[in-house]
Amino acid sequence: MPNPIKEALLGRGWAGKTLSRTETVEHLNPLIEQHIELNRYYDDAIQSCGDERVVGVLERLQKTARTDVGKLSETVLSCGGTPPNGTGLEPEDFTLPGTFPDMLRRLHELETEFNDRLADELDLEHQMRTRGLLEAVKSNSTDRLDALSALRRRAEELEA
Structure with a gap:
């Protein structure tokens, strides 16, 4: 867990023991896998949606999410590890059941799980450098959660 006294004294700098490169790889690879699956x-959801405006929002969110996976992967590579790339994953294994509001609800749950895992990593x-990246990825995840909440409300209103 980060030391608040060190953070207050040193600002963005750091002193003391941090995770090794090997430990960083061990922590980031599962995050990358989860992020790829979430994507x-x-x-x-994008394929299942008929509303072009919603598709546009989801595609913009995905552009950032894919960039985040790339940045996490670059960090793993710079630590001497091999990041997962999702090539063994089949699209049919990642379907969201139910109506579109149900899909958005499930996406929100999956994004929340990812966001919570990022919070755990930040502890x-x-x-x-890795901490800064994780903070940025968490911020982007929070933005997706906010967008999903708004989309869910809109979809539920249209469904009612």
């Missing part, structure tokens, strides 16, 4: 669920003593 596949977004792909299904660890990651190197500052």
